Amino acid sequence: MKITMRRRAGWWVRGTKPLSSRRREAAPWARIWWIFPALILMMGGGRAGLADPSSVLEFPVGHFFINRPAVGDLDGDGTPEVVATANGAGRSGLEVAMTGIVTVIGVDRAISGHWPVVTESQVGPLPPTAPAVADLDGDARAEVIFGHGSILYVFHGDGRLWWQQRADGVFQTKPSACDLDGDGRLEVIAPADEFLGRAKIYLWRWDGTPYPGSPIELEEFFASSPTMYQHGHRTLLAIGAGDGFTRPEGSLYVFAVERGGWHLQWRRAVGAHPIARPAFVDVNHDGAMDIIGGTYTPSVYIVSAQDGAPLPGWPQSVGGPVFTSPLVVSQGKHTLVVALALDGVLSAWDQRGLLRWTVAVEPNAIDRLTLMDLDEDDRPEIVFGTRGGVTAVTLDGSIVKRWELGDYWMTGTLPVRLTERAPVSLIFGGVNNITEEAKLFVLNP
Ligand SMILES: [Ca+2]
Ligand SMILES: [Ca+2]
Ligand SMILES: [Ca+2]
Ligand SMILES: [Ca+2]
Numbered sequence: 001m002k003i004t005m006r007r008r009a010g011w012w013v014r015g016t017k018p019l020s021s022r023r024r025e026a027a028p029w030a031r032i033w034w035i036f037p038a039l040i041l042m043m044g045g046g047r048a049g050l051a052d053p054s055s056v057l058e059f060p061v062g063h064f065f066i067n068r069p070a071v072g073d074l075d076g077d078g079t080p081e082v083v084a085t086a087n088g089a090g091r092s093g094l095e096v097a098m099t100g101i102v103t104v105i106g107v108d109r110a111i112s113g114h115w116p117v118v119t120e121s122q123v124g125p126l127p128p129t130a131p132a133v134a135d136l137d138g139d140a141r142a143e144v145i146f147g148h149g150s151i152l153y154v155f156h157g158d159g160r161l162w163w164q165q166r167a168d169g170v171f172q173t174k175p176s177a178c179d180l181d182g183d184g185r186l187e188v189i190a191p192a193d194e195f196l197g198r199a200k201i202y203l204w205r206w207d208g209t210p211y212p213g214s215p216i217e218l219e220e221f222f223a224s225s226p227t228m229y230q231h232g233h234r235t236l237l238a239i240g241a242g243d244g245f246t247r248p249e250g251s252l253y254v255f256a257v258e259r260g261g262w263h264l265q266w267r268r269a270v271g272a273h274p275i276a277r278p279a280f281v282d283v284n285h286d287g288a289m290d291i292i293g294g295t296y297t298p299s300v301y302i303v304s305a306q307d308g309a310p311l312p313g314w315p316q317s318v319g320g321p322v323f324t325s326p327l328v329v330s331q332g333k334h335t336l337v338v339a340l341a342l343d344g345v346l347s348a349w350d351q352r353g354l355l356r357w358t359v360a361v362e363p364n365a366i367d368r369l370t371l372m373d374l375d376e377d378d379r380p381e382i383v384f385g386t387r388g389g390v391t392a393v394t395l396d397g398s399i400v401k402r403w404e405l406g407d408y409w410m411t412g413t414l415p416v417r418l419t420e421r422a423p424v425s426l427i428f429g430g431v432n433n434i435t436e437e438a439k440l441f442v443l444n445p
Pocket of ligand 4: 281282283284285286287288289290
């Protein structure tokens with residue numbers, strides 16, 4: 001790949017084409033492709049543009065597929081870098097689809113080192129997972145952790161490969177780094193899927209040596225990204241698992257991880273294919289953790305983290321599969337549970353499952369809803385990428401803002417303060433529906 005180095009608006013990027021900054025409006029009729037084993041969803045629909053006075057930076061980072069970007073201080077200078085994983089390098093379309101590319105973009109100065117990096121070609125078109133960014137070796141420079149095909153990669157912050165491990169199965173969800181056993185060192189947690197087989201949760205120590213008892217085998221084909229809750233030296237690890245549309249069952253697993261091992265705390269059927277990343281939240285304010293997630297039943301579930309028993313009023317059914325992790329917003333005594341389904345409807349309930357409102361947004365398959373106080377009125381808005389742009393919805397269920405960014409399918413958004421004094425930017429990825437080009441977007445709302 002030709003290496004170029006350009007500077008614009010305080011941003012440096014190495015190894016990609018020049019940047020552009022622009023204002024655009026009105027996304028035309030578009031299509032969204034969501035790549036998943038044995039599943040390609042095609043969706044349509046349209047929406048007129050709302051106001052768009054904001055500035056947007058765009059960085060080309062690959063083709064066909066892009067994940068929600070991550071940020072971390074890769075070079076130890078105190079300011080964050082942005083990491084994007086996409087499909088990518090090569091001359092033919094198939095070659096591009098079979099490789100992953102990782103691009104790193106810096107705010108204040110050019111990124112030194114070996115970025116972008118390109119992964120080994122896989123059998124068939126597989127996207128890399130979203131990246132996790134964490135300092136595994138304790139040198140104050142974050143590593144970049146992601147899976148592509150059956151390989152889990154760990155790169156140092158300068159783009160040098162540190163370690164890699166092979167799995168039975170395919171990495172398709174974002175890995176995590178967490179000190180599971182309280183020894184002061186992070187572990188890497190990465191589920192690998194196996195179509196018509198059994199998904200496995202791989203655990204490695206910081207340096208790539210296997211954690212005792214790894215991998216943990218699940219009954220289902222596919223697993224969600226893992227979620228952890230830590231209490232003292234004990235970590236609870238929650239993961240949803242399902243078989244796609246082939247079987248209506250699906251389980252939520254909670255494992256307890258302690259020094260020297262792990263054990264299954266409980267497993268409970270929560271609906272079909274519950275692979276929206278579960279979240280630990282005390283939804284009913286009783287001092288005990290609950291777990292919330294979404295299924296393809298389709299439904300939103302809330303269960304007790306203690307034993308998996310459903311909370312009163314839950315699960316609640318919705319109009320389409322829930323791939324996006326639901327949000328819980330608490331303001332004083334009031335709690336709002338918000339979930340987005342693949343039919344493009346955002347729904348909100350109170351903690352007992354009473355429906356408060358619904359609003360039609362756009363069909364989408366994003367991984368995350370973001371809370372962000374856009375107008376600084378001390379009430380956060382719900383922000384997410386959709387086809388054609390980014391939408392913000394108030395806690396009362398009205399669309400207050402819509403940024404039209406062209407014919408792109410967008411990922412979930414990440415609010416980041418890129419320098420100490422900078423206002424919060426929204427970072428997300430998008431794939432162009434015509435050219436299939438993958439871009440990283442930085443929106444200053
Ligand atoms: Ca930095
Ligand atoms: Ca490091
Ligand atoms: Ca540890
Ligand atoms: Ca609770």
